[in-house]
Amino acid sequence: MKKLLLMFILLAFLLLSSINIGAEKLIFLSTQFNPVAELQYMKENILSEFTKETGITVEFVPASYADFVNRILAEVKAGKVVTNVIAELHGGFDYLVSENAVEDLSGMPKLPKRTFIKTFVDYSKIRGVTAYIPWTQATYVMAVNKEAFKYLPEGLTQDDILRGSIKWTYDALLKWAENLKKAKGTPAFGLPMAPGGLFHRFLHGYIYPSYTGFQAKNFASKEALILWRYLSKLNDFIHPASTTWSNMSEPLLKGEVLLAWDHTARLTSAITTKPNDFIVIPAPIGPKGRGYILVIAGLGIPKNAPNKELGWKLIEYLTRPSTGVLILKGTGFFPVVKEAQKEVTEGGLKILVDGVTRQSSAPLGRPNLIPSLGGFGGEFSNIYRMAYERIVFRKEDPNKVLPELAKRLEEIFKQVNIPMN
């Protein structure tokens, strides 16, 4: 009996050690796909396939933006780099380049069978260093319930909106929202204004550049005053419960609103659930063009990281067109390689892909990247929300509110030492 037990233990030991022998492991630190559902999807559907294919196990480590930078800098400065691959937004890479904490990827082998969109490749070269390989993109768009097209203002056609013609302006949006309220008896335009919602991105990345030409630079300018007068008028046609919505999918699905603006990932559920009801349209234009936000996430390798070749294998796998489509399906983040965009041929995702393409190819575009303000990011967003609350809800004088908040905004940019844009 004892012998049998001993043999069994020995066998189990051998079996376990044989699994470990030759198994290589990568640490993949990411600020992206951290919400539980996305994280699970990454591990179970994306990274597990890579392990099956190559035998390399990947430890996916989610990190907040602040923790990410601290960890990479600490590893690089201590000369003990354990992280093999990193995923972060453009702004984060910009900062790591200034700290000389990422490898220049220009000398790495070519990635076959994929054509990266040129804009993203241009962005990925930061001050002469190829800091990352573009991985996914996201943006914020407007989703329309097709019923809303019945109430378009005079002189504006569905085609004007879809093409993003010069007739599709913020004034036209106001008129449309007004028509919707008249027809439905209640406001039917919604914005994710609850805490946790991304309404501040609409303010600094969409309407501010459209009216003032910049996200923050002209915060208290003459043009900004016109913008705030506009927002005060628009507010009458925004669904009042918007201040309690952090995600517009549900209000769209329930029919509480017919027109909404939100992050693509947060609209995916509505559009994939009822693909026949919704369509995605580009943002309107203002006096200074069509402001919109471009979110670019890239994959990079920390300076002096171990096993660079293995890390590169992971990057090669993650940027394949087929992987891009898988990521889009599970998360609503879009591929950045042309081949992948062609692979999405039908359903809700096709509607989203088309909408995003329409927005980026519409005339007078003014793409913006979210400023990389590190720990001040939250305060930056709060300044825009506060301005809205004070000027639009509390009806305070914008001439007083804007200069007051602009001062703090300037201080933040100065503290982080990046130019205001």
Added chain:
Amino acid sequence: MKKYIPYLLCAPAIIYLAIFIGYPLLQAFILAFSKPGYSFTLENFVNVISSRGFKEAFSNTLLISGIVIPLQLSFALTLAIFVNKRFKGYMFLIYIITIPLALSEITAGLMSYSIFSSMGFLNKLLINLNIISTPIYFFGYIYKFRELIVIILSELWRATPLVFVILLAGLQSIDREYMEAAEVDGATSWQKFTKITLPLLKPSLLSALLLRTTFAFQVFGNIWILVGRDIPVLAGEAYYWQTEIRNSNIASTYAIIIATITLIFAFFYIKTLRSSYLES
């Protein structure tokens, strides 16, 4: 060896408290009294207390607690006295009343939201009955008063059972002999209530009030789900500063302020409501 046994028996609980309560508490204190670049500063407290956000959150928390706690106490007391009559089927009623105890704040919030939202059950019912033609809005910055009513209703429904259970247990522990003696002496029902039930119920009332006030100052999940920051409350502000603005120093300052206010209330209750004659 024998003299160490009590300490050894207490040790697991003390170690648990030290790690999971003591250490975070200490960290919160350190964060509240410091800021990046400063080891000790009172600036966080000055900034928080002088801010409009704090004043609003503080007065809203007081307002909601001031309305909800007395209402809960009187509802729970009435229900407990009623159920304590032990009529046929009273156990069934206890189950029904205590159902919300099993719900988390978030679930309660989501349920209230599905009742009161513009496409919710209530509006659909009223529209189907032809009482209204367009939905009544209960949510939104411009409908703060209605939001407050929904919050109060939701809180009443959710947390009254807790007070009810404590008071019912208190009522059941009152010796029936007192009542019988009072009846023999010819006391009226009101006299029995004010001279026997209430004084003997004081310890339960104290526990219920203490628990409810503590919870009322931490109230957050339900309100956050229903109205976001339309009606800011203290715990909500702490959460907002931590998760949205990512300023742990200010968030900890809010947490310390909530703890201090709760302690003051607890001290006040214990001082005024303690049944000293029971202890002696």
